[in-house]
Amino acid sequence: MVGRGGRVMLSVVGAMLAVGCGGSSPRYADQLTGIHKIRHVVVIMQENRSFDSYFGLYPGADGIPMKHGTPVTCAPNRVAGSCMAPYPDHQDTNIGGPHEAGAARDDIASGRMDGFVHALQAAPIGCFYVNQPNCIAARTFVREGGDVMGYHTGSDIPNYWTYARDFVLQDHMFEPTSSWSLPSHLFMVSEWAAKCPRHSDPMACRASRDLNSVAARIPKKRNDPLRPSKKGPIFAWTDLTYLMHRAHTSWGYYVSAGAQPDCANANVSCAPVPQDAQTPGIWNPLPYFDTVHNDNQLGNIQPLQQFYAAAERGGLPAVSWIVPSQNTSEHPPGRISTGVAYVTQIINAIMRSPDWNSTAIFLSWDDWGGFYDHVVPPKVDQYGYGLRVPGLVISPYARRGYIDHQILSFDAYAKFIEDDFLGGQRLDPNTDGRPDPRPLVRENVSILGNLINDFNFNQEPSRPVLLPLHPNTTLIH
Numbered sequence: 001m002v003g004r005g006g007r008v009m010l011s012v013v014g015a016m017l018a019v020g021c022g023g024s025s026p027r028y029a030d031q032l033t034g035i036h037k038i039r040h041v042v043v044i045m046q047e048n049r050s051f052d053s054y055f056g057l058y059p060g061a062d063g064i065p066m067k068h069g070t071p072v073t074c075a076p077n078r079v080a081g082s083c084m085a086p087y088p089d090h091q092d093t094n095i096g097g098p099h100e101a102g103a104a105r106d107d108i109a110s111g112r113m114d115g116f117v118h119a120l121q122a123a124p125i126g127c128f129y130v131n132q133p134n135c136i137a138a139r140t141f142v143r144e145g146g147d148v149m150g151y152h153t154g155s156d157i158p159n160y161w162t163y164a165r166d167f168v169l170q171d172h173m174f175e176p177t178s179s180w181s182l183p184s185h186l187f188m189v190s191e192w193a194a195k196c197p198r199h200s201d202p203m204a205c206r207a208s209r210d211l212n213s214v215a216a217r218i219p220k221k222r223n224d225p226l227r228p229s230k231k232g233p234i235f236a237w238t239d240l241t242y243l244m245h246r247a248h249t250s251w252g253y254y255v256s257a258g259a260q261p262d263c264a265n266a267n268v269s270c271a272p273v274p275q276d277a278q279t280p281g282i283w284n285p286l287p288y289f290d291t292v293h294n295d296n297q298l299g300n301i302q303p304l305q306q307f308y309a310a311a312e313r314g315g316l317p318a319v320s321w322i323v324p325s326q327n328t329s330e331h332p333p334g335r336i337s338t339g340v341a342y343v344t345q346i347i348n349a350i351m352r353s354p355d356w357n358s359t360a361i362f363l364s365w366d367d368w369g370g371f372y373d374h375v376v377p378p379k380v381d382q383y384g385y386g387l388r389v390p391g392l393v394i395s396p397y398a399r400r401g402y403i404d405h406q407i408l409s410f411d412a413y414a415k416f417i418e419d420d421f422l423g424g425q426r427l428d429p430n431t432d433g434r435p436d437p438r439p440l441v442r443e444n445v446s447i448l449g450n451l452i453n454d455f456n457f458n459q460e461p462s463r464p465v466l467l468p469l470h471p472n473t474t475l476i477h
Contacts, residue, residue: 033457034452034457035416035419035420035452035455035457036420037358037397037457038358038359038360038395038397038420038455039318039355039358039359040316040317040318040319040320040355040358040359040360041318041319041320041359041360041362041413041416041417041420042316042320042322042346042350042359042360042361042362043188043319043320043321043322043362043364043413044322044343044346044347044361044362044363044364045185045188045321045322045323045324045364045365045366046324046329046330046339046343046363046364046365046366047181047261047262047324047329047330047331047334047339047365047366047367047369048096048099048261048262048329048330048331048332048365048366048367048368048369048370048371049330049365049368049369049371049389049390050368050369050371050372050373050387050388050389050390051063051171051173051373051375051388051389051390052064052086052151052371052372052373052374052388053150053151053152053368053369053371053372053373054151054152054157054160054365054390055160055161055164055169055171055390056086056151057151057153057154058154058161058164058169058171058403060403061169061171061403062171062172062375062405063171064086064151064374065374070085071085071086071087073085073086073113073114073374074086074114074149075114075115075116075117075118075145075148075149075372076114076117076118077117077118077121077144077145078117078118078121079121079143080143080144080145084117084145084149085149086149086150086151086372087149087150087151088150088151088152088153089147089150089151089152090152090153090156090474090475090476091147091150091475091476092335092336092337092475092476092477093332093333093334093335093336093477094147094150094332094333094336094371095141095146095147095148095332095333096146096147096148096331096332096369096370096371097116097119097120097123097146097148097369097370097371098119098120098122098123098370099179099180099367099368099369099370100179100180100210100212101178101179101209101210103119103123103370104178104179104368104386104387105178106118106119106122107119107368107370107387108178108376108377108387111376113372113373113374113375113376116148116149116370116371116372117145117146117148117149119148119370120142120145120146120148120370121142121143121145148370148371148372149372150371150372151372152336153474155473155474156336156473156474156475157336157340157473158471158472158473159340159343159344159467159468159471160340160343160390160392162465162467163347163363163392163394163465164392164403165401166400166401166462166465167392167393167394167395167398167399167400167401167402167462167465168392168393168394168398168399168402168403168404168454169390169391169392169402169403169404170390170391170392170393170403170404170406170408170454171388171391171403171404171405172375172388172404172405172406172407172408172449173364173388173389173390173391173408173409174377174378174384174385174386174387174388174389174407174408174409175366175367175368175384175385175386175387175388175389175409175410176188176191176384176385176386176409176410176411176442177193177209177383177384177385177386178209178377178383178384178385178386178387179193179209179210179211179367179383179386180210180262180367181261181262181282181283181366181367182211182214182215182262182282182285183208183209183210183211183383184366184367184386184410185282185283185285185323185366186211186235186285187384187409187410187411187442188321188366188410188413188414189239189240189241189253189285189286189289189321190235190237190238190239190240190289190427191240191411191414191427191438191441191442191443192207192237192427192436192438192442193207193208193209193211193383194206194207194208194235194237194436194438195208195211195213195214195233196233196234196235196236196237197234198234198236199234199236199290200236200290201236202236202237202238202290202434202435202436202437203435203436203437204236205236205237205436205437206437207382207383207437207438207439209383214233215233215282217231217232217233218232218233218280218281218282232280232288233288234288234290235285235288235289235290236289236290236436237436237438238291238427238429238432238434238436239286239289239291239292239427240319240414240417240418240427241286241289241291241292241295241297241300242291242295242432242434243418243422243425243427243432244318244319244417244421244422245291245295245297246433247421247422247423247425249318249319249421249422250317250318250319251297251300251317251318251319251320251321252300252301252302252306252307252310252316252317252319252320252321253284253286253300253301253302253320253321253323254277254302254303254304254306254307254320254321254322254323255275255276255277255279255283255284255301255302255303255304255323256275256303256304256322256323256324256325256328256342257275257276257277257303257304257325258274258275258276258324258325258326258327258328259272259273259274259275259325259326259327260272260273260274260275260281260282260283260325260326261282261283261324261325261326261329261331261334262282262283262331272326275325275326276303277301277302277303283323283324284301284323286301287301291434300317304322307320307322307346307349308349311349311350311352311353311355312349312352312353313354314353314354314355315355316350316353316355316359318421319417319421322346324339324342328341328342330365331369332369335477336475337470337473337475337477340469340471341469341470343363344467344468344469345469347361347363347394347467348464348466348467348469351464351465351466352464352466356396356464357396357461359395359396360393360394360395360397360398360416360455361392361393361394361395362391362392362393362413362416362451363390363391363392363393363394364389364390364391364392364410365389365390366389367386367387367389368386368387368388368389373387373388375388378407378447380409380440380442380445380447381439381440384409385409391404391408393451393454393455395455395462396461396462396463397455397456397457397459397461397462398454398455398456398462399454399455399456399459400459400462402454404449404453404454406449406450406453407447407448407449408448408449408451409442409448411442411443411445411448412443412448412449412450412451413451414427414442414443415443415448415450415451416450416451416452418443419452426441426443426444427441427442427443428441428444
């Protein structure tokens with residue numbers, strides 16, 4: 001298959017990978033080399049943690065600046081007239097801070113990276129997400145600086161640190177846009193976030209960062225994705241599933257039932273909104289894409305139980321995205337321990353699967369959640385990158401105990417998928433056959449690293465590292 005301009009869209013190997021439900025045919029398995037040894041990509045996306053909040057003390061990583069074991073940075077608390085340094089926080093339930101575009105700007109503070117307490121104190125105070133007995137206590141908590149400067153240790157999250165030790169930790173993974181969950185998830189599946197006035201007219205879409213008005217149009221109750229609300233948002237531009245469908249590359253988007261993990265207005269607190277595979281929403285935006293409807297791919301959006309079933313029988317699609325519910329997301333007030341157990345269960349299921357030896361797991365957190373990080377985000381365009389988040393690569397071919405210092409974003413996930421399954425075709429208006437007005441091709445930005453550097457395809461495949469769902473930790477419940 002050849003795209004506009006004569007670009008080859010599927011190599012011979014790519015065509016081999018497109019065969020069958022699982023993304024490849026077993027009879028070709030022994031012939032695959034390099035990146036094409038990966039026949040299943042699984043993206044697990046959690047919620048609201050900065051790199052420093054989870055791996056700030058990880059040995060060898062670009063973590064919290066220290067001198068003799070003491071942090072040398074702090075964030076001014078203008079209310080208390082003091083400066084708050086990063087500190088160990090062993091609480092299982094955190095509060096975090098605002099995490100929309102304005103908060104990102106305040107946190108970054110012109111590159112000083114010291115606006116986290118100020119951004120929290122400037123935000124409206126709500127009570128839904130505050131683990132305090134009443135709003136008076138909540139206000140006191142905020143005046144004192146909240147927990148945005150807190151960080152967790154390896155003894156708090158031993159499973160995550162074990163994955164980092166046995167596989168790959170990425171210490172310069174950045175959210176693709178300096179905003180909250182909805183824009184971040186749109187970038188994850190489409191490399192863009194925009195507002196569109198009408199269906200089937202991608203050229204009319206215009207880039208946007210916060211999308212609060214778009215999120216407000218998403219129904220607050222269960223809705224049949226075959227007939228989305230006429231008042232719901234329109235995502236008319238081109239997403240990655242369009243390229244995969246055209247290349248006969250299988251995919252699945254798996255949604256955990258419960259409540260949505262984030263607020264429709266990107267604030268710290270809000271009332272819960274129901275979520276399942278039949279509920280288009282902040283974390284399940286694909287039902288609103290014209291391409292998904294036009295290609296009759298809505299059936300690929302499924303409950304998480306279907307992923308477990310596919311893993312057990314060795315039938316994972318070529319590409320899987322997995323999103324949690326509020327309870328399992330690690331988004332305040334979700335417990336960290338519950339999120340770790342959920343992620344561990346997914347990874348254990350993959351490692352027990354017949355598909356383990358041909359799978360790459362990319363684990364990250366969709367935005368920083370208002371938590372402290374000391375690294376200034378690189379500037380790619382007017383919308384990104386956003387603040388730094390943790391990133392892990394888990395695979396039998398992942399380099400062992402490797403810390404990847406490349407500049408990365410979720411754009412790198414799309415780039416890897418395109419290189420593995422689509423012959424290098426990009427979401428490029430000039431070559432993908434479906435033009436839209438996105439300002440640049442994110443996968444080709446010069447500063448973006450390549451995830452292939454996290455793999456050694458010549459090594460003996462690593463054995464599964466099955467971990468307990470509820471390890472002993474220093475978390476305080």
